Amino acid sequence: MRYDVIIVGAGPGGIFSAYELMQKNPGLKLAVFESGYPLEKRRCPIDGKKVKSCIKCKTCAIMSGFGGAGAFSDGKYNITNDFGGTLYEHIGRQEAIDLMKYVDEINVSHGGEGTRMFSTAGTKFKKLCMQNKLKLLDASVRHLGTDINYIVLENMYNEMKDHMDFYFRTPVEHVEVLADGGYRVRYGEDGQEYADCTRCVISVGRSGSKWMEKICQELDIPTKSNRVDLGVRVELPAVIFSDLTDELYESKIVYRTEKFEDNVRTFCMNPYGIVVNENTNGIVTVNGHSYEGAEKRTENTNFALLVAKHFSEPFKDSNGYGESIARLSNMLGGGVIVQRFGDLVRGRRSNQKRIAEGMVTPTLAATPGDLSLVLPKRILDGIIEMIYALDKIAPGTANDDTLLYGVEVKFYNMEVDIDENLESRHKGLYIIGDGSGVTHSLSHASASGVYVAQQIVRELAKRAG
Numbered sequence: 001m002r003y004d005v006i007i008v009g010a011g012p013g014g015i016f017s018a019y020e021l022m023q024k025n026p027g028l029k030l031a032v033f034e035s036g037y038p039l040e041k042r043r044c045p046i047d048g049k050k051v052k053s054c055i056k057c058k059t060c061a062i063m064s065g066f067g068g069a070g071a072f073s074d075g076k077y078n079i080t081n082d083f084g085g086t087l088y089e090h091i092g093r094q095e096a097i098d099l100m101k102y103v104d105e106i107n108v109s110h111g112g113e114g115t116r117m118f119s120t121a122g123t124k125f126k127k128l129c130m131q132n133k134l135k136l137l138d139a140s141v142r143h144l145g146t147d148i149n150y151i152v153l154e155n156m157y158n159e160m161k162d163h164m165d166f167y168f169r170t171p172v173e174h175v176e177v178l179a180d181g182g183y184r185v186r187y188g189e190d191g192q193e194y195a196d197c198t199r200c201v202i203s204v205g206r207s208g209s210k211w212m213e214k215i216c217q218e219l220d221i222p223t224k225s226n227r228v229d230l231g232v233r234v235e236l237p238a239v240i241f242s243d244l245t246d247e248l249y250e251s252k253i254v255y256r257t258e259k260f261e262d263n264v265r266t267f268c269m270n271p272y273g274i275v276v277n278e279n280t281n282g283i284v285t286v287n288g289h290s291y292e293g294a295e296k297r298t299e300n301t302n303f304a305l306l307v308a309k310h311f312s313e314p315f316k317d318s319n320g321y322g323e324s325i326a327r328l329s330n331m332l333g334g335g336v337i338v339q340r341f342g343d344l345v346r347g348r349r350s351n352q353k354r355i356a357e358g359m360v361t362p363t364l365a366a367t368p369g370d371l372s373l374v375l376p377k378r379i380l381d382g383i384i385e386m387i388y389a390l391d392k393i394a395p396g397t398a399n400d401d402t403l404l405y406g407v408e409v410k411f412y413n414m415e416v417d418i419d420e421n422l423e424s425r426h427k428g429l430y431i432i433g434d435g436s437g438v439t440h441s442l443s444h445a446s447a448s449g450v451y452v453a454q455q456i457v458r459e460l461a462k463r464a465g
């Protein structure tokens with residue numbers, strides 16, 4: 001079996017790469033290999049009745065399958081270079097923004113029409129934030145919502161499926177460099193089966209981080225790793241944040257702590273949304289989403305408060321550090337821990353009774369506990385300081401009943417050494433999306449896929465001409 005291009009991973013990076021290749025050069029023979037299921041077969045077993053919490057499936061339906069980690073996400077496509085990755089460092093700021101806008105056009109034309117684009121341009125909150133030692137980052141955000149995001153993915157798949165070979169439930173085991181300069185992708189039991197290609201695009205996301213590390217070792221591709229973000233997910237009544245979320249939907253706000261001068265930031269805001277479990281390599285952490293459709297809305301808003309931890313030599317295993325802290329919460333709580341803010345500042349554990357009596361009804365069944373036994377003091381102090389700072393722009397944030405779920409961890413894939421074409425030291429082997437460590441978001445990952453597809457098409461045209 002010989003393909004022109006094989007794409008490993010069907011998350012946003014892989015999908016947009018395959019889609020753009022199909023559009024711009026319909027004659028190409030393409031294959032997409034994906035560990036998980038097709039979109040319609042992706043099912044997380046948690047049903048709230050028989051299965052109440054994560055049972056650590058071998059392949060996590062939330063993280064893997066057509067649509068990648070983004071499939072059941074809130075579908076917030078942020079168009080900005082201020083966060084979501086450092087794609088601009090490789091391809092330039094304007095190119096990155098243009099590609100994110102191009103991705104937005106494709107989403108809109110595949111079911112996203114009628115969804116809203118929010119923007120921080122001209123907002124009064126910028127000044128209000130500054131007056132309270134907070135910084136609001138600039139961005140435009142298209143909120144597809146979990147339901148419309150699914151429809152967009154479904155429409156894209158239907159358009160693509162007859163023009164390329166999809167191999168679902170087929171994790172790629174190895175990628176080998178062939179003598180003719182092409183690549184052999186090995187899969188199946190012990191990597192017995194294989195397909196060859198002239199060019200290979202690897203887009204394995206966060207769930208493929210360990211595999212990516214192995215491939216980089218096997219192919220002698222340099223990597224570096226030094227960052228992990230740790231924190232909690234905050235859940236409060238949606239009205240408390242409604243002035244901000246009605247106008248901006250998602251606001252990325254940064255606070256510099258007085259005590260340690262660390263930056264704490266809001267991340268992944270979900271108005272009227274739900275808090276969910278996330279399983280990364282068997283470790284249960286917390287995340288959130290919300291829906292575009294009014295019928296699925298809850299009365300709560302949730303967002304993460306994260307502190308970035310950068311390590312310097314000789315320590316290299318930043319993800320291992322994050323995993324150990326998440327494991328600690330799993331050990332104490334059997335999964336995610338929830339605590340009332342009032343209990344945290346009083347130095348006591350939350351219990352079922354106090355949470356049930358509170359004003360905020362939790363949207364995730366987590367174990368009441370004490371986050372101070374899990375998170376390092378410096379990180380927890382920063383989070384508490386920021387909650388008081390946010391209370392000044394959204395009064396009520398620091399109420400006793402505000403819920404904090406822990407831990408939320410943003411694992412960063414080690415950064416793979418790729419050039420301005422997102423190509424590794426092996427010609428024709430591209431590494432994109434979150435798996436490259438360069439992107440951390442739907443829009444940046446998708447844009448990296450389009451960018452690589454356009455590079456390949458241009459190069460082929462040059463050769464042919």
Ligand SMILES: Cc1cc2nc3c(=O)[nH]c(=O)nc-3n(C[C@H](O)[C@H](O)[C@H](O)COP(=O)(O)OP(=O)(O)OC[C@H]3O[C@@H](n4cnc5c(N)ncnc54)[C@H](O)[C@@H]3O)c2cc1C
Nearest residue numbers: 009011012013035064068069073172205208433434441442
């Ligand atoms: C619950 C949740 C909510 C989120 N919400 C948002 C949001 O609102 N906005 C935002 O910008 N970002 C959000 N994110 C992050 C966003 O989903 C990711 O940044 C994005 O999906 C990255 O795209 P990707 O293609 O690089 O990787 P992924 O989406 O992770 O896709 C990689 C794919 O590769 C497959 N794979 C891995 N290893 C192999 C292998 N060896 N062989 C074959 N296939 C393999 C995986 O199964 C997976 O399907 C959210 C993430 C989660 C988990």
